Amino acid sequence: MFKNHIKIAWRGLKMDKMFSALNILGLSIGLTIAILLFSFISFEKSFDKQYKSYSDIYRVLVNTTGDAFDKEIMATAPAAVAPALKEELSAVKYAARMLQHSFGETAFIKANNNNFIEKRLFWCDQELFSIFDTKFIKGDPASAITRPNTVVLSKSAAEKYFGTIDPMGKTIKVDDKTELEVTGVFEDFAKNSTIDCNLIASFSSTYFSKEPSWSNSSFETYVQLKDNASKVASENQMQQILDKNVDKQGQWYTLSLQPLSEVHLYSKDYTSTYTSRIGSISEIKNLSFLALLILLIACVNYMNLMTARSQKRAKDVGINKTLGASSKSLVGRFYAETGLLTLIALCIGVVLSIAIIPIFNTITGASIDYKFLMAPSFIIGVCIVWLVTTLVAGSYPAFYLSGFSPSAILKSANRTVSNAVIRKALVVFQFTASVVLIVGVLVVYQQLEFMKNKDLGYKPQNVIAVSTAAIKTYNKKQALANEVKKLSSVIEVGSAQGFPGMDVSGRSLHKNDQDENGKNIQTNVADASVLEVLQLKLLAGKTLPSVKQEGDTLVDVVLNKKAITYLGLTPEEAIGKKVDMQLGDNATIIGVVDDFNFESLHKPIGAYAFHNSRFEGKPYLLVRFNSASVANTMRQLESAYNKVATDSSFDYTFLDKNMEQLYEQDRKTAKVGLLFCLLAIFVACLGLFGLAAFTAEQRKKEIGVRKVLGASVLGITQMLSADFLKLIAVSIIIAFPVAYIIMQKWLETFAFRISIGWLVFFVAGMCAVIIALITVSFQAIKAATANPIKSLRTE
């Protein structure tokens, strides 16, 4: 019987080629998206599972308590935490700290007489390799980085730095200062590993290992608990350890443990992690929802086209029933038919997915590879998708059609099987979803445009930050600045600790002694000219002094308006006042600049200060240039740099590009949204096209009669299109409030955002109408221009 079902289904497919093609195309698209998303989700969920001790590994989180940090949770802990836990907490088997080079900066590496830029150099405790079982190709994981000034390289880093030469025992030089001996080579970390170091140097080489403090919270700390050790009990003990080492006043945080299983997907809001691989569970949820929506639209399409053919189907059902078929066997038959069709679509979907994976990887930033498609979990997943699609898409034809009474077809008056209402509802559903997606895409693009063009309060365009971390002496840095200043295309230069768009030192600003918590403030050590380079607007006072006497303990501070507003001062009042912001007793406000967006527009503007204390260095040279010839300017800058810093390579950042980087996630959302939107509309159009074809076919005779009686082609086209337009109108009416609510929610993730205007709805509505009209009128015109005699004769 089953073989027979399949045979009939297969012949049916071949006989009705257009319907089959529309169906398969729609389902293939839906399934392709589902497969891609499924592989993306499994990839994201597979993170870190390769580590043997997966379930026993935790990251130490620092939960800040004061208001100054807005209850920020940090993924990095003080350097004293790991040794203390290892020592005093019996449940801890291993503990390791990781510090990215210079708290997250680029390292300049000299190896084998070549200069390299390395973004993923870490200083780590040796137990890291015990926690995350790392395969060593050369050297011994148990001892490789126990000594100071040793380093191990990933296989690809070893190839990059040393080519075919054996790196063991060789030295590399970091930032033209520190020499490290290579003591091992390890297999690259997998793409789905949160740990993503290229170079791992011994933590004992660093200053922090000698005097680990309980306050500088900059070290990503992982621990492995002993088998069956309880997380909660360990956390309680951690509090006791904290109490023992830090007095209550000094405790601005509590410690907690985050299971490794949550590190990748549930850490989006935690700050200062060093990994470049941060996933987001909400992204996964949104994508899954969109994928399901498209799959559902494709299934609806299928049901729609199936019911459109129900007249022929009704006849089949009737005949089969008189021949003795039970409803059950007919349900089986329709499922077999759907299953066959979805199987074909699935095969196409798999092939398409494989073709699309590279594009998908670039859009989403994922790194799914083809091997992944062979994994048993993936194959099982695809089978589940196939089964579910078949069940959903097949349900309607199976149960609706198999219920037909056989006598219906035996009646001489061949009554039309009326399921118009359901068909209309299905079309409305598809178009509602499409219009919602169109509105969504338009709003996302408007917001992105808005962010691109918003006046940020400073001008990041045509400013470049050249990293000078590898230049050792002040004189050399000064020489570089002078050299650069001489270039004709350069307008202004200034050194600074950082620039807007990157994290600088966080401190807290206090109104007075009673104000214990204070307000979080970003502080940036800068030259006098930096205000000019960034083109900030000075509201009162003046910029930082250009020279500062050696040994001068006075700290000059330029605050932004947010900061002085917090202090309860006007710009004019603020000038000359002393300020308590962890910069010593002699910090004095000498200038006030207008607020500017130094973080992404997701966040409201906070307090910011430029100052000239000597607590931090100034590893960036900010250069404003005129835009006439960027390439030429870059060449000149590089040669100036190489003249001064002979031992390191030229590394730079464009400030505006860096700003855009902050919206990477949003742009990703926009791109994925656009892609899905187009596909959804396309699939919906396939359905509409099929339906229009069906209607035209059904009304062939009527159209013939009308034409014989003198109806014009235009009149008939209008008549056929009008019905569909009504449906589209209903979809639009339903879609608008839904889209508004969803997009308003999305916009609320931005502190600076557009308001949704009526124009968006107008455009989305028009798009839907025009697309639908084109789809439908194609069929309508074909029907209207057909020779009426022909259509009348065929009856």
Add this chain to the structure above:
Amino acid sequence: MLLELNHIYKWVQSGGQKIFLLKDINLKVEEGEFISIMGPSGSGKSTLLNIIGMLDVFNEGEYNFLEDSVHNLKEKHRSNLYKQYIGFVFQAYHLLDELTVYENLEMPLLYKKYSSSERKALVADMLDKFNIVGKQNLFPSQLSGGQQQLVGIARALISNPKLILADEPTGNLNSKQGEEIMEIFKELNKEGVTIIQVTHSEKNAAYASRTINLLDGRQV
């Protein structure tokens, strides 16, 4: 006695009004009879045939088929009954377009769960009997109307029914093809199959041993 209809009424509700399709039909059919039903278009012939075939329900009256009271039977039993005893032949042939002649004949046997070897034997018999062995691999669209109706009859007969119900079986055929079909019916009737046919042709009606005339849903 094969079947018996007593005071059968069928009506439909239309705008609060009862429209009678059949009024007070009384009919006894013995095994081996050949009956024609005649009457103008819309007089209720098909409706009556469908009720006899248990494809349609009636509103009042009694219907006994062999030992069973059809009016008291559940849907499931009723369909089992017609599957077992009744074969249908249609004016529009109603062959399954996606299936070959062979497969069309095989279909009822599949539904009745015959074994594969039994199916083969029975289909081969039928192909032989109706002289369509050469056509077994063709699709319905490749046959003439008369040939399609032959297949339709062969399919109705394949599971060896007691009763054949034929609604204008020759309606779409020319007179020569119609005559051939009637000859086949005559043959089958001789072999003991009961036949009830609806027809508009006096000549075809004459093949039957008895004719029932309908007018506006009533026997005349």
